[in-house]
Amino acid sequence: MTLYRGAGLRHLQLHGMKGRVAIYEVMPISETIRDMILEDASTAVLREQAQKEGMKTLRQAGMAKVLEGVTTVEEVVRVTLA
Helix, strand or coil: CCCCCCCCCHHHCCCCCCCCCCCCCCCCCCHHHHHHHHCCCCHHHHHHHHHHCCCCCHHHHHHHHHHCCCCCHHHHHHHHCC
16 A cells, blocks of 8 residues: 655645545435434434445545545545544
């Protein structure tokens, strides 16, 4: 596995990143999740069920971009720290 790091360019303030790429978290609403929403399930419980059903978290989506060589681990951690 090869991980990349931006070298940094003066006109990019030495950050090494050019342009933007989206990382996103999508939660498909299955019948099970729909029922849980109607029953007023907590966010944590909904997230757990969604992940059981295959949803990728924002950080997982970012790490996939790291493995593709699109961004760095540091950048994913920076934007997903919450």
